[in-house]
Amino acid sequence: MGTVGRQRAAVAAGLRSTLREPTTVVLLLLLPPVVIWTFDVSMQTFGATPGVEVGAAEAERGGALFSTAFLAGLLGVFQVVGAAEADGRLVVCGYRPAEVVSARLVAIGLASLLVAGITLGTFLALVPGDVPAPGLAMGALVLAAATYALLGVIVGSLVGRELEGSLALVFLADFDSFTSLDAIPTESPLLDYTPLTYAGRLLEDATTTGSIAAGDLLAAVGYVALLLVAAMAVVELRGEIA
Amino acid sequence: MPNIDPFSTSAGTHSGAGGPLALTDGGEPTSDEAHPEHDGTAPVIRATGLEKTYDSWIPWAPTVDVLAGAEVAIRPGELVGIVGENGSGKSTLMQILVGALAPDAGSVERLGTIGWCPQEPLLYDRLTVRETMALFGEGYGLSEERVEERLAWLADRLGFGAYLDTRIDRLSGGNRQKVNLSVALLHDPDVLLLDEPYTGFDWETYLAFWALTDELAADETAIAIISHFVEDRDRFDEIYELRDGVLRADGGTGDGTAGDDDVESDGTTIPGSPGRGTAADRTTSPGGDDATPREGRSSASATRGHRSTGEVGW
Numbered sequence: 001m002g003t004v005g006r007q008r009a010a011v012a013a014g015l016r017s018t019l020r021e022p023t024t025v026v027l028l029l030l031l032p033p034v035v036i037w038t039f040d041v042s043m044q045t046f047g048a049t050p051g052v053e054v055g056a057a058e059a060e061r062g063g064a065l066f067s068t069a070f071l072a073g074l075l076g077v078f079q080v081v082g083a084a085e086a087d088g089r090l091v092v093c094g095y096r097p098a099e100v101v102s103a104r105l106v107a108i109g110l111a112s113l114l115v116a117g118i119t120l121g122t123f124l125a126l127v128p129g130d131v132p133a134p135g136l137a138m139g140a141l142v143l144a145a146a147t148y149a150l151l152g153v154i155v156g157s158l159v160g161r162e163l164e165g166s167l168a169l170v171f172l173a174d175f176d177s178f179t180s181l182d183a184i185p186t187e188s189p190l191l192d193y194t195p196l197t198y199a200g201r202l203l204e205d206a207t208t209t210g211s212i213a214a215g216d217l218l219a220a221v222g223y224v225a226l227l228l229v230a231a232m233a234v235v236e237l238r239g240e241i242a
Numbered sequence: 243m244p245n246i247d248p249f250s251t252s253a254g255t256h257s258g259a260g261g262p263l264a265l266t267d268g269g270e271p272t273s274d275e276a277h278p279e280h281d282g283t284a285p286v287i288r289a290t291g292l293e294k295t296y297d298s299w300i301p302w303a304p305t306v307d308v309l310a311g312a313e314v315a316i317r318p319g320e321l322v323g324i325v326g327e328n329g330s331g332k333s334t335l336m337q338i339l340v341g342a343l344a345p346d347a348g349s350v351e352r353l354g355t356i357g358w359c360p361q362e363p364l365l366y367d368r369l370t371v372r373e374t375m376a377l378f379g380e381g382y383g384l385s386e387e388r389v390e391e392r393l394a395w396l397a398d399r400l401g402f403g404a405y406l407d408t409r410i411d412r413l414s415g416g417n418r419q420k421v422n423l424s425v426a427l428l429h430d431p432d433v434l435l436l437d438e439p440y441t442g443f444d445w446e447t448y449l450a451f452w453a454l455t456d457e458l459a460a461d462e463t464a465i466a467i468i469s470h471f472v473e474d475r476d477r478f479d480e481i482y483e484l485r486d487g488v489l490r491a492d493g494g495t496g497d498g499t500a501g502d503d504d505v506e507s508d509g510t511t512i513p514g515s516p517g518r519g520t521a522a523d524r525t526t527s528p529g530g531d532d533a534t535p536r537e538g539r540s541s542a543s544a545t546r547g548h549r550s551t552g553e554v555g556w
Contacts, residue, residue: 005380006380006381009376009377009380010377010380013366013369013373013377016366016368016369016373017366017367017368017369020368020409021368083366085362085364086364086365086366088342088364089342089358089360089364089365089378089425090377090378090381091342092340092341092342092356092358093358093378093381093382093425094380094381094382094383095380095381
């Protein structure tokens, strides 16, 4: 009963809604290997372009980032758009808005964890040679998933439509994962602030040197924290769960 | 009469209305003594000066003025109908009454727990009926036992007992609507706000619904129903028409023609359609589980129940 009971019930409902659809589960399991493989193939072609250097390991890393980011982003969009009105009814029926929003975020977070895990498993199976720090690589992918899940919440709340929100997220994740590979020789400062910049650096370090830079970790965590605040604010401003 | 902490929603605020603040653990209402203003005849929900305009941050989206000073008050045991043309703002009004939507101006005072049945079932598609009730029961502050007890009773009355472990998205439209209505009734609220609650019901369920509302009203539950059906109009104690953003008490005379027969949406009539007494008349249950509606009605309510023949789409 009370806050704990409501929170538990809301999180359980969110997880059931996410994972109870067999099609969703199958896609979550199948898409990471497919995406990493297709990203790898496309990068092999693109890597032949003069001035562009993309090795096999970089291509698979980019595929892992893209797979994690767009799947988590879509989960965020669909969770927010699909459940917004029912969440609003929960609030009318006695749930506090913060309980509903946090339950939604917890459900998205757990689903993102699943996405990151599946992606890492695929990545470890495909990448040539050993990965020196798979635990750190998992952490990097979780941060990437959290970043895009929250972006999905923000985009979903602003756009309010699943199709448009999904298109925006997929485009952004594609661009972001590609630029995070540093494959194109550019000095644009904007690329230092794209969502996957720091998670991408963490993944690169974890899969090459086996150690990560504290500054990158702080920046990636800070990025997630910032997006968390922004997501809560946007949901509140939209007034669908308030 | 159960009584609760007063809630209110004013312009600029956005407050839910059916929550645990209104109930003790286990769903038992708090005592009347705490709220001497709730004497059983005062409105349990009162809206004054409601204004609402739909605007958007998208520049090309249209701005729609919906409510322009709407006012309504509903007392315990009163059954109020709210009618109006499509797009007149009935559902917006109900969302504001329940606290799901904030008005631009005006206020809503609520002196009891609210049960809200929205026009579209706002449910989680992938949860079963039982899980849905458990989820909303937590919000109402009901114990698991109480939820099961109420669910069993509602399933029996509305006839969806065979589907308690079926997912919402696998229910027919009518059964989904029964669950939608049952969520509103789960905590036995003081005020019921129902937005076209019988959409998709079969005739048996439709009659069972009205028998249930009669019982609830006799038990002092205040009920407001948005209705389009002309033949429903003689069931209400009072009918308001929402027109030009304002609620007007509607005598039901319309163009002045009225008859004792109900009018179907295709213009055909149903002779001797079951009616409903006034709140004062409803001192007894219409017959427990017997879904047969009462025949006839008091003269007082009959004057409210006149319909204009040929008027459809209310």
